[in-house]
Amino acid sequence: MLPASASASRAVTETFRKAWEEQHPEGTVICRDLAVDPVPHLTADAHTGGFAAPDAHTPEQAAAFAERVKLMEELERADAVLIGAPMYNCSIPSTLDVDFIVPELTKAKTLAERLAA
Numbered sequence: 564m565l566p567a568s569a570s571a572s573r574a575v576t577e578t579f580r581k582a583w584e585e586q587h588p589e590g591t592v593i594c595r596d597l598a599v600d601p602v603p604h605l606t607a608d609a610h611t612g613g614f615a616a617p618d619a620h621t622p623e624q625a626a627a628f629a630e631r632v633k634l635m636e637e638l639e640r641a642d643a644v645l646i647g648a649p650m651y652n653c654s655i656p657s658t659l660d661v662d663f664i665v666p667e668l669t670k671a672k673t674l675a676e677r678l679a680a
Contacts, residue, residue: 576647593637
C-alpha cells in the first residue's frame with residue numbers, strides 16, 4: 564500500500580472535503596478510512612439476521628446485524644457521501660464494495676422490522 568502522502572485519490576478527496584466543510588460549516592463529517600478501519604464483509608449471520616425477527620436472532624446474528632444497522636443508519640442520515648478510492652486492477656477495493664451494498668440491505672432491515680411487529 565502506498566503511503567497516504569503519495570495517494571492521488573486521498574489528495575483529491577481531502578481537497579473536496581475541505582471545500583465542502585467551508586461551504587457547509589454546520590455540517591457533520593464522518594471520515595471512514597477503510598484502509599485503517601475496514602468495514603467487515605457481509606457474513607451469513609449479518610445477512611440472515613435481516614430476515615429474522617430480532618427476538619429470534621442468535622447472539623452472532625444480533626451482533627452482526629447491529630453493525631449493519633449502524634452503517635445503514637449512518638448512510639441514511641447523510642446529506643452527502645464522498646468516496647475516495649484507489650483503483651486496483653480496474654476495480655474498487657472489496658471493503659468499499661461492502662459500503663455500496665449496505666444501502667441495498669436496508670430492505671432486509673425493513674423486512675425484519677415487519678416480522679417483529
